[in-house]
Amino acid sequence: MSHEISDDNLPEAHGASHGHEVASHDDPFADPGLPAHEPRRTDIDERAAQRAERQVSLLFIVSMLATAGFIASYVIFPIDKIVTIWPLGEVSALNFSLGMTLGVALFCIGAGAVHWARTLMSDHELPAERHPIEADDEVRNDVIEQFRTGAAESGFGRRKMLRNTLIGSMALVPLSGVVLLRDLGPLPGKSLEHTGWSKASKTDPIPLVNMNTNKPMKAEDIVVGSLTFAKPEGLEEDAHDFQVQIAKDALMLVRIQPEDLKDAKSAELGFEGILAYSKICTHVGCPISLYEQQTHHALCPCHQSTFDLADGARVIFGPAGHPLPQLKITVDDEGFLVATGDFDEPVGPSYWERSR
Ligand code: FES
Structure with a gap:
């Protein structure tokens, strides 16, 4: 079907000064040019x-x-x-x-x-x-x-x-x-150099509390080969700074036959084979949670640093650069485990300055 095009239904051309052509029968789609400028x-x-x-x-x-x-x-x-x-x-x-x-x-x-x-x-x-x-x-x-x-x-x-x-x-x-x-976040400053255990002393020890049951722990209840997580008495989960404190105070408690301990200083910090190490990995600070009781190896799940807990938590594999800090523990008159001071080294990542 043919379509008749007339001059009447073609768009009117403006802006001829730009050299645009007016549509015609020969070229119905010719550039109509720009509309005239309307001043604002x-x-x-x-x-x-x-x-x-x-x-x-x-x-x-x-x-x-x-x-x-x-x-x-x-x-x-x-x-x-x-x-x-x-x-x-x-x-x-x-x-x-x-x-x-x-x-x-x-x-x-x-x-x-x-x-x-x-x-x-x-x-x-x-x-x-x-x-x-x-x-x-x-x-x-x-x-x-x-x-x-x-x-x-x-x-x-x-x-x-x-x-x-x-x-x-x-x-x-x-x-x-x-x-x-x-x-x-705030600059850490010296915050990792002292933990909640630093208030403990021989005359005023701080009891160890089971992280799961929230109850004090008797030495006689810690069986050989076991791994238990502990925190200082008084650190409650609803405290406003609980996360900050537990990130420094968390303990990993193991009991090893005294004759299997290879490091005399580490054995001395413990009590009858019960050793309390920081749960915070010395690589970049992940919480350690895997323990192999036959070898006494603790494994960090983040980058597989492995620590020998029978040998002062010496690093035997992985990127961690320092042993796990250890807490001096003993028992009170009723046989409950208590800490008598802070960790022997600052807790946390190895890139931190470790000497107090
Ligand atoms: S944080 Fe433990 S191995 Fe990297």
Whole structure:
């Protein structure tokens, strides 16, 4: 079926100055060219342009304030403060504040840039004719000229308030990343050098408590070949710093026939073959949990460091660089196991300075 095309239903051509052809019967899909440019209010009204400039600057200033609020959040809100915010319910005040302020800071930069482009930058459409990929000198010079013209028309140099507030907001946003370093946690300082056992002394010993039953442990109940996990009496699971403390205080209790012990100093720190070692691997700090009672080897599941508990927890395999620290233990008048001091070395990863 033939379709009649008349001049009346062809698109009207504009922008003949760009050299586009008007559609005809011979070429009904000819490029209609660009529509005529409609000046915006800000193009013809300098007061409207100044108002738009102030609006854009205001957005950039709000961004700067939000970034300052982001940083201030770290000072204002404790890390564990919980607040109720409708409709989210209970949320971390710090996380909520960080999210809101960073979101506002980034949004305002984006909104300001869009508003600037839509109201103040030139909106003249320019056709880009297809050309060989490699541009000749004339085209390159033309591009440079266009870039300069665009830069001049954007008002970046002329509108100093816009330029300065944009630079200010862009310069402040990266500071948010700097304060995020705090989330790596506090510097450990000397915190690993002393554990909850450091309060123990010969005159004021600390009883060992079974980690599972939460009950004091009698030496006579520890059978040869067994492995038991223990903690200091008074360290309760509902304590606010339980995780921090147990990561340093956790004990691995084994009982080995005294005649099988190869290290005299280690045997002396124990009680009748009962030895109390740190449960924290000296490689990078995983909790050790595997024990082979025939060989007295304890194995760290993370990178397979293996410690000989009959030989002062000497490393016999794997990447750990130091033996497991050992706790001096004995029994009280009723036969309960007690500690009389801290570990013989700082607990934790080997890369730590180990001498006290
Ligand atoms: S943490 Fe134990 S072997 Fe790596």
